[in-house]
Amino acid sequence: GDSVTQMEGxxxxxxxxxxxxxxxxxxxxxxxxxxxxxxxxxxLQLLLKATKADDKGSNKGFEAxxxxxxTSFHLEKGSVQVSDSAVYFCALISSGGxxxxxxxxxxxxxxxx
Amino acid sequence: xxxxxQTPKFRILKIGQSMTxxxxxxxxxxxxxxxxxxPGMGLKxxxxxxxxxxxxxxxxxxxxxxSRSTTEDFPLRLELAAPSQTSxxxxxxxxxxxxxxxxxxxxxxxxxxxVL
Numbered sequence: 406g407d408s409v410t411q412m413e414g415x416x417x418x419x420x421x422x423x424x425x426x427x428x429x430x431x432x433x434x435x436x437x438x439x440x441x442x443x444x445x446x447x448x449l450q451l452l453l454k455a456t457k458a459d460d461k462g463s464n465k466g467f468e469a470x471x472x473x474x475x476t477s478f479h480l481e482k483g484s485v486q487v488s489d490s491a492v493y494f495c496a497l498i499s500s501g502g503x504x505x506x507x508x509x510x511x512x513x514x515x516x517x518x
Numbered sequence: 519x520x521x522x523x524q525t526p527k528f529r530i531l532k533i534g535q536s537m538t539x540x541x542x543x544x545x546x547x548x549x550x551x552x553x554x555x556x557p558g559m560g561l562k563x564x565x566x567x568x569x570x571x572x573x574x575x576x577x578x579x580x581x582x583x584x585s586r587s588t589t590e591d592f593p594l595r596l597e598l599a600a601p602s603q604t605s606x607x608x609x610x611x612x613x614x615x616x617x618x619x620x621x622x623x624x625x626x627x628x629x630x631x632x633v634l
Binding site for chain 1: 522549551553558559560561563566568576608610615622623625626627628
């Protein structure tokens with residue numbers, strides 16, 4: 406079945422450091438890929454997405470590129486801020502009419518001033 | 519502009535008790551979902567619905583029931599609470615399947631349930 410594998414956390418960085426959170430996937434066909442973010446005490450919200458190979462999703466300084474050849478969708482940010490502290494989830498939905506989003510286990514990021 | 523509203527936010531149950539987690543959305547979304555979030559385990563899909571009157575099992579449906587009598591409401595019922603059901607529960611909705619295409623998945627703020 407479809408699955409998403411994220412790098413294990415937690416990740417702790419200093420402000421202005423470079424961030425990478427790895428995400429790889431297994432899916433049939435051509436899935437759409439997502440990054441969701443969960444700030445403390447809140448529900449998840451969409452951070453960015455990509456719907457086909459080589460697409461780059463971007464939002465709030467975060468970027469991720471859909472790499473079909475490596476089945477990856479790594480999240481990056483050049484300079485993190487304390488306000489980026491949150492749990493980040495990689496997710497996919499398969500092509501072919503599936504109604505269900507499949508999530509990775511999440512990676513907790515803490516950014517220290 | 520309420521979005522997805524879940525109640526209650528917190529609840530403590532004794533083993534064997536029953537309760538219903540309420541979920542309401544005001545965006546006229548057809549698709550609704552219940553997830554549970556356990557520490558270090560990500561989100562697991564419990565049940566989902568593609569429209570009023572239609573529900574289907576997700577990955578971890580045992581011990582839960584749902585109904586979808588209206589487009590707006592998608593309650594989740596626990597009949598005989600067990601400690602294994604201690605978790606944070608999230609309801610979500612979307613216009614398109616799984617939040618694909620131009621329409622994203624919108625989540626509620628969560629309901630934290632403890633079964634003792």
